[in-house]
Amino acid sequence: LSEIEIEETINAYVTAALTAKKAGYDGVEIMGSEGYLINQFIVRHTNKRTDSWGGTFENRIRFPLEIVNRTREAAGEDFCIIYRLSMVDLVDEGSSWEETVFLAKQIEEAGASVINTGIGWHEARIPTIAQAVPRGGFAWTTARMIGEVSIPLITTNRINTPEIAEQIIASRQADMVSMARPFLADPDFIQKAADGHAERINTCIACNQACLDHIFQGQSATCLVNPRAANETLLSWQPAIIPKRIAVVGAGPAGMVAASVAAERGHDVTLYEAADRIGGQFNLARQVPGKEEFAETLRYFSGELERNGVTIKLNTPARSDDLITAEFDDVILASGITPRLPDIEGINHPSVISYIDILNGDRQAGGNVIIIGGGGIAFDVALFLLEGHGTSHLDADVFRQAWGIGEDRHSDQPRHQITMLQRTPGSMGKRLGKTTGWIHRLITKRNNVKQMGGVSYHKIDDGGLHIEVNDTFQIIPADTIILCAGQLSNDGLLLPLQNAGMTVHLIGGAKAAGELDAKRAFDEGTRLAASL
Ligand code: FAD
Ligand code: NAP
Ligand code: SF4
Numbered sequence: 001l002s003e004i005e006i007e008e009t010i011n012a013y014v015t016a017a018l019t020a021k022k023a024g025y026d027g028v029e030i031m032g033s034e035g036y037l038i039n040q041f042i043v044r045h046t047n048k049r050t051d052s053w054g055g056t057f058e059n060r061i062r063f064p065l066e067i068v069n070r071t072r073e074a075a076g077e078d079f080c081i082i083y084r085l086s087m088v089d090l091v092d093e094g095s096s097w098e099e100t101v102f103l104a105k106q107i108e109e110a111g112a113s114v115i116n117t118g119i120g121w122h123e124a125r126i127p128t129i130a131q132a133v134p135r136g137g138f139a140w141t142t143a144r145m146i147g148e149v150s151i152p153l154i155t156t157n158r159i160n161t162p163e164i165a166e167q168i169i170a171s172r173q174a175d176m177v178s179m180a181r182p183f184l185a186d187p188d189f190i191q192k193a194a195d196g197h198a199e200r201i202n203t204c205i206a207c208n209q210a211c212l213d214h215i216f217q218g219q220s221a222t223c224l225v226n227p228r229a230a231n232e233t234l235l236s237w238q239p240a241i242i243p244k245r246i247a248v249v250g251a252g253p254a255g256m257v258a259a260s261v262a263a264e265r266g267h268d269v270t271l272y273e274a275a276d277r278i279g280g281q282f283n284l285a286r287q288v289p290g291k292e293e294f295a296e297t298l299r300y301f302s303g304e305l306e307r308n309g310v311t312i313k314l315n316t317p318a319r320s321d322d323l324i325t326a327e328f329d330d331v332i333l334a335s336g337i338t339p340r341l342p343d344i345e346g347i348n349h350p351s352v353i354s355y356i357d358i359l360n361g362d363r364q365a366g367g368n369v370i371i372i373g374g375g376g377i378a379f380d381v382a383l384f385l386l387e388g389h390g391t392s393h394l395d396a397d398v399f400r401q402a403w404g405i406g407e408d409r410h411s412d413q414p415r416h417q418i419t420m421l422q423r424t425p426g427s428m429g430k431r432l433g434k435t436t437g438w439i440h441r442l443i444t445k446r447n448n449v450k451q452m453g454g455v456s457y458h459k460i461d462d463g464g465l466h467i468e469v470n471d472t473f474q475i476i477p478a479d480t481i482i483l484c485a486g487q488l489s490n491d492g493l494l495l496p497l498q499n500a501g502m503t504v505h506l507i508g509g510a511k512a513a514g515e516l517d518a519k520r521a522f523d524e525g526t527r528l529a530a531s532l
Helices: 003-022 037-042 062-075 097-110 139-145 162-170 181-185 189-194 253-264 291-307 320-325 355-359 376-387 396-403 437-446 494-499 518-531
Strands: 027-032 080-088 114-119 153-155 245-249 268-272 311-313 330-333 337-339 352-354 368-372 417-421 450-452 455-461 464-469 472-476 480-483 487-489 503-506
Touching: 003 027, 003 062, 027 037, 027 062, 027 114, 037 062, 062 080, 062 097, 080 097, 080 139, 097 114, 097 139, 114 139, 139 153, 139 396, 181 189, 245 253, 253 268, 253 291, 253 330, 253 518, 320 494, 330 494, 330 518, 352 355, 355 376, 355 480, 368 376, 368 464, 376 417, 376 437, 494 503
Parallel strands: 027 080, 080 114, 114 153, 245 268, 245 330, 268 311, 330 503, 352 480, 368 417, 368 480, 417 450
Antiparallel strands: 337 487, 455 464, 464 472
16 A cells, blocks of 8 residues: 555545444444454564665554544544454464553553454464364453453453353453354344343354354354344244144254244144154264364254143154145155265175264264365365364363464374265365365374375275275275265155145255255245245
8 A cells, every 4th residue: 555545545435434433323333353454564574675664663553553543533532433453363473462462552542442352363374263172262362461451351252142241341351252153143132131031042152153254255144053143024923814634744953943834823733753852963963073063053942842832742753644644734854864885896894884873973973084085074074083072162272282373283193093075076075164164184194194195986895995096096094984974865755745645845865965054954944934
């Protein structure tokens, strides 16, 4: 930026604040962190200027100080200026702690009313808001600033329940907390917490799948566990004009939400679940480090189903004869998937197990592990084997050590030597989440997980897995071969029910197993129930 452009940019910040004030807003937040423009001025990582806006720290912080100063001058004293200050940049040549404290004091003096905490640049290769981060896992950065300034300090990142917010404030780690994603997951978060009904909150599970991943792909943000978020005018429902008797088969994400919304609209809903609990594959997913959060979704839907008066039949595999005899008006098939059993000679060898066996604890993996498949579940299984025994996703101190924040990174010897295989040539994990996939790829890399694409499977025997890759035959020895080879729709009830003249709707994995994820399952379940 030229000198003139810098002046224009500062003026633009001031104008934005004045516009906000004119429109009736009480204040603004100035984004000085996460690697955006102001942050780029502050650190040597990006500020290579040799004029009076670069070089010394005093020069590099002129830009934020001018913005805060002039905004205060223009907006007057009765206007709240929150400055978002990067507490840890998590990139090379970021600010030191001493510089951060110095800047905080200067920002206060320049007229900020409150300092909000920013954590890490988007470019940082340390998780800052993903499931790998423990709840409240960065509150310690704000706590360090207490006493350095006299204006209030807000902390943030991975605060997703009223309890964790309360704990942070009660322990004086910060004066306030800020949240964003939790309000996409549940717009009534504050009201429910204030009413003493925290158990009714639909909790953000930190997946990023429908909010940040959407934003970074040019789509509008919504929420995996609440597809109505940002779609409120397009996806809404009224009481049903003609209440029906509806059977929902399967209490995974698709079936839970369909049953709940249909019953909320006044339909008489019976939910059949073959297992002894609701949740479907979420019960497996929650075994994966970081995905413990999925338990919150099950807690939420358990309450919603009860409140909306759904009749839940657990341990009850629905059979076509029973559904036909019961004369339901509509049947919603949300019966999910069955894991694919690849057609490989020796697939029944005792070393071969399914991802289900390993995640639900029925089988243990040996030292040498092969994972057949390189999709989302394969990476989750690898993570489960590598980190399942650890607590870096639960404990802020262990997280800091594991990711080397402010200290040397601590890593244990991997418990398993893992080889991941896929038939598709090229690198693995390309379809993992835009803002989270790199974390899975980095963890497998650090743990020396071997990944091979372009593989053909020949047979499995006592020697291991026989494969061909690049026209060469190899035998990979293995104590355990875990199948993560995709899934097939479990839609066996469809034809018998249709043949009996019943109205049947397919959602989630039962509708299509390819490219299935919980985002699609929740979305389809919600939209269908809203339309019946
Ligand atoms: P399911 O969850 O498979 O549920 C189907 C239910 O139907 C089951 O409970 C089953 O018991 C029941 N059922 C079947 N037949 C009958 C019958 N005849 N009568 C009664 N009940 C029956 N997705 C994401 O978006 N993000 C993630 O991070 C993620 N992580 C995952 C991690 C793991 C380890 C796994 C296994 C999956 C993960 N998924 C993730 C995928 C996600 O869980 C699925 O996309 C989602 O559960 C599909 O929902 P569904 O309702 O269609 O089916
Ligand atoms: P997936 O991502 O589609 O991966 C399936 C894997 O199986 C692929 O790597 C595929 O590789 C392999 N495969 C397919 N057919 C095979 C065959 N006949 N023999 C051997 N290998 C075969 O599916 P998934 O891992 O089962 O996950 C299911 C769904 O859950 C996915 O859609 C995923 O989005 C979702 N999920 C999401 C997350 C998340 O964090 N967002 C985590 C877990 C699961 P090749 O065909 O190249 O061999
Ligand atoms: Fe939270 Fe996932 Fe919803 Fe984003 S999409 S708000 S991370 S639950």
